[in-house]
Amino acid sequence: MGPQEFAYLLQxxxxxLVLTAMGFVGGIAFGVIVALMRVSSVTWIRLIAIGWIGLFQGTPLLMQLFVAYFGLPLLGFNLPAWAAVGIALTxxxxxxxxxxxxxxxxxxxxxxTEAAMALGLHTRSLMIDVIMPxxxxxxxxxxxxFLVQLLKGTSLAAIVGFIELTRAGSIVSNQIYRPLLVFGVVGAMYFAMCWPLxxxxxxxxxxxxxxVSR
Known part of the structure; x- marks a missing residue:
């Protein structure tokens, strides 16, 4: 495997990393909303959050990628592959x-909570200033x-043809016919990212x- 193949793997x-960042940052933004809906005192809001969590925890990420990649165009959303994968990961x-x-x-x-309510804090201030921190x-x-799991989960984007690290490894392997070497390098790259996290x-x-024990 020469410098050109290694550079392709780096691409x-x-x-x-881009897909991981998209999924994680988007997941944070929408995850906060889901969490607040899940603990809401309003029943129908709480049920929506329970359904959302149950849907995406109860189905494989691979299926979610397929739905986003092939299903969104059927609804009129013609998105590039990276955007569809980013939506699914988010x-x-x-x-x-x-x-x-x-x-x-x-x-x-x-x-x-009881102490904050005794001080007269409103629900919004209670959540933002006391509970959330x-x-x-x-x-x-x-x-x-979960960030580690999400990073490894981006490898499934190869199934829909997106060229991330795993897909790049497959392409290089098919070119030089040395799969053990190529995927050894790919595995080392994943390890170098996931192990420190x-x-x-x-x-x-x-x-x-x-x-806590002190």
Missing amino acids: GLAWT AHASAFLGDIWRGAIQAVPRGQ QAFKLSLPATVG SLWGRNIERRMSAG
């Missing part, structure tokens, strides 16, 4: 992150863990556990 790696991430943050919000001690800290290890998540969890 695929760049697209993997919807997928919003369901998982929304559920993670829902659990974190509900894990905040009820005494915090604590919930964010509680959810950080699980959020980082996993260590970071464990470190955060360990520090939080140490703080």
Whole structure:
């Protein structure tokens, strides 16, 4: 495998990072909404969030990619491949992150809410200034863990023909007929991205556990 093939893999790696960023940032934006809807006191709002979470957690990411890539054009949305994949990853991430943050919000001690209400804080101020900062800290290890899963999940975009790292590896492998070498390099690239994130998540969890035990 020469410099040209390695450069092609790096281009695929760049697209993997772009897709991960799109899905994660979009998932954060919509995940916050899903989490707040999930803990809402209004029944129909809560049911919509439960349905959204159940739909995307209960179906494979591969199927979601197929629906976004082939289904959206049938509805008149002629999107480039990267946009369709980004939409699917965003919807997928919003369901998982929304559920993670829902659990974190509900894990905040009820005494915090009661104390804030006793001080006369409105519901919006209670959520933004009291509940969400604590919930964010509680959810950080699980959020980082999901980021690792999302990064690896971008490899499924190869199924719809998008050239990210895995697809780039397949193309290079077909050109030089050395699949073990090529996918060894591809695997090393995924490892180099995922392992530091996993260590970071464990470190955060360990520090939080140490703080709780004191």
